[in-house]
Amino acid sequence: MSAPALSLVLIGFGHVGQRFVKLLSEVAERLDFEWRVVAIATRRHGSVIDPKGVDTAHALSLVEAGLSLDVLDAEPRERSGLDVIRQAARALADEAAESRVVCIESTVLDIDHGEPAVSHVRAALEAQMHVVTVNKGPAAFAYDGLESLADTMDRVFFFEGAVMDGIPVFNLVRETMPAVRIDGFRGVINTTANFILSALERGQAFDDAVREMQTRGIAEADPSLDVDGWDAAAKTAALVNVLMGSVITPHHVQRTGIREVTGLDARDAVARHKRIRLVASASRQGGKVKARVEPEMLDHQDPLAGLVDLNNALYLTTDLLGEIGIVQRGGSLTQTAYALLSDVARISQRLKEL
Amino acid sequence: MSAPALSLVLIGFGHVGQRFVKLLSEVAERLDFEWRVVAIATRRHGSVIDPKGVDTAHALSLVEAGLSLDVLDAEPRERSGLDVIRQAARALADEAAESRVVCIESTVLDIDHGEPAVSHVRAALEAQMHVVTVNKGPAAFAYDGLESLADTMDRVFFFEGAVMDGIPVFNLVRETMPAVRIDGFRGVINTTANFILSALERGQAFDDAVREMQTRGIAEADPSLDVDGWDAAAKTAALVNVLMGSVITPHHVQRTGIREVTGLDARDAVARHKRIRLVASASRQGGKVKARVEPEMLDHQDPLAGLVDLNNALYLTTDLLGEIGIVQRGGSLTQTAYALLSDVARISQRLKEL
Numbered sequence: 001m002s003a004p005a006l007s008l009v010l011i012g013f014g015h016v017g018q019r020f021v022k023l024l025s026e027v028a029e030r031l032d033f034e035w036r037v038v039a040i041a042t043r044r045h046g047s048v049i050d051p052k053g054v055d056t057a058h059a060l061s062l063v064e065a066g067l068s069l070d071v072l073d074a075e076p077r078e079r080s081g082l083d084v085i086r087q088a089a090r091a092l093a094d095e096a097a098e099s100r101v102v103c104i105e106s107t108v109l110d111i112d113h114g115e116p117a118v119s120h121v122r123a124a125l126e127a128q129m130h131v132v133t134v135n136k137g138p139a140a141f142a143y144d145g146l147e148s149l150a151d152t153m154d155r156v157f158f159f160e161g162a163v164m165d166g167i168p169v170f171n172l173v174r175e176t177m178p179a180v181r182i183d184g185f186r187g188v189i190n191t192t193a194n195f196i197l198s199a200l201e202r203g204q205a206f207d208d209a210v211r212e213m214q215t216r217g218i219a220e221a222d223p224s225l226d227v228d229g230w231d232a233a234a235k236t237a238a239l240v241n242v243l244m245g246s247v248i249t250p251h252h253v254q255r256t257g258i259r260e261v262t263g264l265d266a267r268d269a270v271a272r273h274k275r276i277r278l279v280a281s282a283s284r285q286g287g288k289v290k291a292r293v294e295p296e297m298l299d300h301q302d303p304l305a306g307l308v309d310l311n312n313a314l315y316l317t318t319d320l321l322g323e324i325g326i327v328q329r330g331g332s333l334t335q336t337a338y339a340l341l342s343d344v345a346r347i348s349q350r351l352k353e354l
Numbered sequence: 355m356s357a358p359a360l361s362l363v364l365i366g367f368g369h370v371g372q373r374f375v376k377l378l379s380e381v382a383e384r385l386d387f388e389w390r391v392v393a394i395a396t397r398r399h400g401s402v403i404d405p406k407g408v409d410t411a412h413a414l415s416l417v418e419a420g421l422s423l424d425v426l427d428a429e430p431r432e433r434s435g436l437d438v439i440r441q442a443a444r445a446l447a448d449e450a451a452e453s454r455v456v457c458i459e460s461t462v463l464d465i466d467h468g469e470p471a472v473s474h475v476r477a478a479l480e481a482q483m484h485v486v487t488v489n490k491g492p493a494a495f496a497y498d499g500l501e502s503l504a505d506t507m508d509r510v511f512f513f514e515g516a517v518m519d520g521i522p523v524f525n526l527v528r529e530t531m532p533a534v535r536i537d538g539f540r541g542v543i544n545t546t547a548n549f550i551l552s553a554l555e556r557g558q559a560f561d562d563a564v565r566e567m568q569t570r571g572i573a574e575a576d577p578s579l580d581v582d583g584w585d586a587a588a589k590t591a592a593l594v595n596v597l598m599g600s601v602i603t604p605h606h607v608q609r610t611g612i613r614e615v616t617g618l619d620a621r622d623a624v625a626r627h628k629r630i631r632l633v634a635s636a637s638r639q640g641g642k643v644k645a646r647v648e649p650e651m652l653d654h655q656d657p658l659a660g661l662v663d664l665n666n667a668l669y670l671t672t673d674l675l676g677e678i679g680i681v682q683r684g685g686s687l688t689q690t691a692y693a694l695l696s697d698v699a700r701i702s703q704r705l706k707e708l
Contacts, residue, residue: 023674027533027674030533030535031532031533032532166674166675167675167678168526168530168531171529171530172522172526172530175525175529175530176522176525176526176529176530176696177522177696178385178386178695178696178699178700178703179381179384179385179695179696179699180692181384301660301662303660303681303683306655306657306660308655313679313681315681315683320377320381320520320688320689320692321520321521321689321692322682322683322684322685322686322689323683323684324521324680324681324682324683325667325679325680325681325683326678326679326680326681327657327667327669327678327679327680327681328676328678329657329669329676329677329678329679330676330677331676332676334674335674335675335676338534338674338675341532341533342530342531342532342533345532345533346532349532350707353704353707
């Protein structure tokens with residue numbers, strides 16, 4: 001059958017959203033779907049809705065020049081992300097009813113309540129859009145309700161990019177491990193913290209390492225989400241909610257960051273053939289799931305001990321497959337953007353199978 | 355919609371085939387399909403065809419007691435695996451036409467030509483059966499032709515168990531990494547060889563380690579397929595054919611086994627913070643794929659160096675996701691049987707989506 005034509009509503013258009021649009025063009029000949037961007041909402045660069053299709057090259061050049069997208073809109077006005085979703089939904093009602101509209105959510109994580117991402121996802125699903133997000137908030141704070149809503153609306157809610165960028169974690173379990181029960185996991189899943197701990201081992205100062213991560217666009221201007229373990233806790237909550245069928249938020253995760261780890265600690269560990277790593281983990285204990293994020297002193301034979309700098313890994317404990325690990329050797333913006341692309345490709349695949 | 359009902363034709367009923375049938379029963383409540391076994395072909399315990407369904411508990415007890423399955427057959431006779439496929443195809447022609455018959459191939463690898471597995475797969479596809487195999491031969495010797503045939507017949511040819519048991523490798527790429535190009539790979543993918551090398555490091559003798567693997571049911575009575583690198587070469591050929599779009603056989607893989615590795619070599623490497631591992635690898639060089647299996651001296655920071663005893667891992671080099679690894683921490687018969695189960699589950703999933 002012919003390739004599905006998807007209309008994309010981009011909520012958030014920062015580094016990830018921009019890279020996603022470029023990536024779609026770069027690998028266009030490998031995709032089995034057609035696409036056009038019909039709306040873009042940004043925090044600081046205005047918004048545009050055009051059901052006939054936004055000129056994305058123009059939109060990219062405007063945002064890169066620090067200018068507003070409003071000039072691309074026939075009736076420019078002040079709009080929140082929610083406003084854009086609702087107006088786009090009205091303008092694209094027929095396509096949404098045909099299951100051909102996808103909301104691409106890439107706003108910044110808010111660790112208090114996961115907003116406004118949770119509301120974005122809910123509004124988009126209610127408007128019969130599929131939703132794909134790289135934001136950890138929706139799966140970490142509201143997975144159960146959003147997944148039920150998606151099910152009711154017969155749309156999908158995907159979030160592969162929430163944990164290890166485009167490295168398959170949720171899709172790994174959902175698509176390749178049918179009938180397997182996940183009993184727990186251990187992982188190194190925060191890149192900035194892992195880079196800092198690796199830098200301390202090399203004798204670099206903590207603050208220097210933070211600045212290097214900021215310069216490379218990996219750590220935020222406020223690095224506390226990474227350094228205090230909040231980012232890892234949000235990922236842990238998402239993993240627990242989705243893979244272990246529990247219902248928690250990042251605030252239920254027992255959490256210790258890496259601020260107390262000194263260079264002396266890190267180098268002393270290495271001298272004893274050990275390594276300190278920020279480990280995220282969960283296990284079932286008497287019917288309840290216990291989740292935690294904390295620096296652990298790892299023996300050199302621990303599979304997490306070998307992860308240096310930008311490497312991440314997640315080891316799942318399963319009933320039928322024993323312990324199985326997925327490893328990310330170095331991260332990049334392309335990998336994060338790819339997470340969105342792979343989720344959209346799976347939506348297209350499902351449409352073709354209808 | 356209702357759960358698909360699948361008829362299973364088992365060609366090969368050794369440890370893996372038997373464990374598969376038990377596993378289906380053990381996790382029955384988690385499966386989204388119904389199943390019955392309609393035929394079993396064995397090398398030494400006769401065969402049975404019964405379109406109404408074979409009593410698998412009885413079949414298991416017969417084979418475990420060393421008795422023949424012929425007593426279960428209404429018209430028992432001497433049949434090869436190919437005979438069973440063809441006779442079952444005639445008896446189940448309507449179901450096969452409805453895409454509800456799956457041939458489960460679990461015969462032993464023949465490293466010369468991949469037979470009789472290749473012929474089994476071809477005959478089953480020609481009879482409109484789906485095919486699932488744990489045998490490396492078909493993908494290593496004849497992937498291109500068999501995949502084309504499956505495509506023509508509108509049936510699937512799956513072989514997740516050919517490399518790393520039930521740990522997703524082929525499904526990982528096919529189902530979770532759309533539009534990604536695989537440029538190469540490196541892996542430790544032969545369990546017996548890895549156990550022997552680990553044992554040498556501990557001071558155990560080579561032959562002792564081989565015997566331990568045989569006792570644990572991992573190495574064959576003739577361990578040369580493992581020790582001489584043939585098993586790893588067959589897996590390498592399958593990976594190259596399927597993931598890199600080349601057309602090779604195990605005999606095109608540059609191959610050196612581990613017979614020349616001494617305990618002194620292994621312990622000397624460890625003393626220098628290195629490890630000798632049997633590494634399977636492939637890369638593109640000037641438009642051609644270069645594939646090899648050989649013992650390599652690995653630095654301790656190499657992700658393959660940390661794999662001891664029964665651990666396996668495969669690292670894929672990709673264009674969009676960088677380097678991504680999948681790790682198996684310990685193998686078991688259940689994992690191999692699960693490979694068959696996961697492939698059957700995916701067939702059921704596709705039937706539901708029709």
